[in-house]
Amino acid sequence: MRxxxxxxxxxxxxxxxxxALALQIGLASSRPEPSAKAEDLGAPPGVNALRLxxxxxxxxxxxxxxxxxxxxxxxxxxxxxxxxxxxxxLEQWLSAILALDPDGQYPLMxxxxxxxxxxxxxxxREMLEFVYREYLKDPNRRWPWLxxxxxxxxxxxxxxxxxxxxxxxxxxxxxxxxxxxxxxxMEPFILEDMDELEAARVxxxxxxxxxxxxxxxxxxxxxxxxxxxxxxxGNKNSGKRP
Amino acid sequence: xxxxxxxIAQATLLEAMRSRMLWLVGVLLLLSLAAAGxxxxxxxxxxxxxxxxxxxxxxxxxxxxxxxxxxxxxMVRESNDKVLELMLAQPWPRAAYLFGKLVGFSAAxxxxxxxxxxxxxxxxxxxxxxxxxxxxxxELIIVTAMSxxxxxxxxxxxxxxxxxxxxxVLARSIAALQLIASAAETSTLWTDRAANWIMHAIALVLxxxxxxxxxxxxxxAPPTAGTLTSVVAQTAVYTLLLVAAAQFDLHRQNx
Numbered sequence: 001m002r003x004x005x006x007x008x009x010x011x012x013x014x015x016x017x018x019x020a021l022a023l024q025i026g027l028a029s030s031r032p033e034p035s036a037k038a039e040d041l042g043a044p045p046g047v048n049a050l051r052l053x054x055x056x057x058x059x060x061x062x063x064x065x066x067x068x069x070x071x072x073x074x075x076x077x078x079x080x081x082x083x084x085x086x087x088x089x090l091e092q093w094l095s096a097i098l099a100l101d102p103d104g105q106y107p108l109m110x111x112x113x114x115x116x117x118x119x120x121x122x123x124x125r126e127m128l129e130f131v132y133r134e135y136l137k138d139p140n141r142r143w144p145w146l147x148x149x150x151x152x153x154x155x156x157x158x159x160x161x162x163x164x165x166x167x168x169x170x171x172x173x174x175x176x177x178x179x180x181x182x183x184x185x186m187e188p189f190i191l192e193d194m195d196e197l198e199a200a201r202v203x204x205x206x207x208x209x210x211x212x213x214x215x216x217x218x219x220x221x222x223x224x225x226x227x228x229x230x231x232x233x234g235n236k237n238s239g240k241r242p
Numbered sequence: 243x244x245x246x247x248x249x250i251a252q253a254t255l256l257e258a259m260r261s262r263m264l265w266l267v268g269v270l271l272l273l274s275l276a277a278a279g280x281x282x283x284x285x286x287x288x289x290x291x292x293x294x295x296x297x298x299x300x301x302x303x304x305x306x307x308x309x310x311x312x313x314x315x316x317m318v319r320e321s322n323d324k325v326l327e328l329m330l331a332q333p334w335p336r337a338a339y340l341f342g343k344l345v346g347f348s349a350a351x352x353x354x355x356x357x358x359x360x361x362x363x364x365x366x367x368x369x370x371x372x373x374x375x376x377x378x379x380x381e382l383i384i385v386t387a388m389s390x391x392x393x394x395x396x397x398x399x400x401x402x403x404x405x406x407x408x409x410x411v412l413a414r415s416i417a418a419l420q421l422i423a424s425a426a427e428t429s430t431l432w433t434d435r436a437a438n439w440i441m442h443a444i445a446l447v448l449x450x451x452x453x454x455x456x457x458x459x460x461x462x463a464p465p466t467a468g469t470l471t472s473v474v475a476q477t478a479v480y481t482l483l484l485v486a487a488a489q490f491d492l493h494r495q496n497x
Contacts, residue, residue, distance in 0.1 A: 048418060048421055048422045051417075051418035051421065052415050052418040052419065052422065054418070055303075055411060055414045055415055055452075056414035056415065056417075056451060056452030056456075057295075057299040057302075057414075057456070057457055058458075059295050059456070059457055059458040059461070059462070060295040060296050060298070060299035060457045063281075063288070063291065063292040063295050063296055064296060066292075067281065067284055067285065067292070070284070070286070101458075103458075103461075103462045103463075104288065104291070105287060105288060106285075106286075106287055106288050106292075109286070109287050110286075114286075
């Protein structure tokens, strides 16, 4: 279709177009920037409703929802403290996203590394428990996040029994060949910190005897640890003696 | 019959090539790649997975819409220009015209599939992209046949396009709907049971588009040979059903 030249358009039409465009731009720029406030995070729709909304693309929806959830953390250069979020709702969102995309690592990474990093022990524990529960559903894929949770429980929360619980789970359920050996060997070290030296010694001895440790360097490291433990037990016992 | 179907199909494909659809596809690809870049920037981890799944889902939906819109618009234009009457006045069976159009539109859909699939190979493994593309081609053939059926039956752009899009969304969501309805299986209310039964009845006459062309194939477990075979079989059976229905309707019309 051939078009007339621009000069063929009456001047008032061009002016009207320019004015309308200027008005729209003015109106749009006078509006406040959209922002996601932490307290605005409500409960997510049910998993079935989300599946319906995904129109056959649950994984793509899960990825987009994770980015949406992330918008409640960052805004216009400043960071909303995670602790202002309603952790009940947050956990529901993360669960729903995992239900849509069980293979996705983003929700558990966020739970263990971001949301569990708040200076609020109750909320930290809530997130760590969430990671623990979800880990049990797919241990061989989700072990990195429970391993991180174990470290947080031990060093940040200083809750050694909790750290031990996670370490035991890691040891019992993680069988993935790509999981490094230290992931399943955390329990004796936590026991050592708990001053349960005898139990730690038995565990390390058991690990060495089981033949599960193949790497020469790891074996030497554990062996050295075992000797140190035996030495500490010896000193402790001799100290206790009258 | 082949001597009639061939030129009709060729003319239809030529129309697709000469329309502005190729420009649209180009713009669509640019926008999708821009979206991929943006999403990759905002993600903390799994940036590649997010990019691939979202772009694939976008391309899939857009390709289905473009196919439906092209088939419906082209058929309505042909009807308004009296080309349809001219064709039907020829000493050919009506089936020849219908098959010619189906083959032409399907070829255009295959071309569209290639155009939207190739850029995905830049951000996802080629083998998985091939499986995804094969499935998308099958899905677009079903959309083509559905559009042809709707436009022959409803004859106007808006009702035909609305019917095709409604069918597409329903076929993509039917598994989720069945899941929701199945919660009523234990209900004692007859209305709940009826809703459940109706949902299952609807599912019987719909193709499982939610099992086709999943973006998860590009980042998670790839489809098995059995899955792809089932996609191809579903396409063959459902296209046959739609062509039979369109043929039935075309014969009933007093043209």
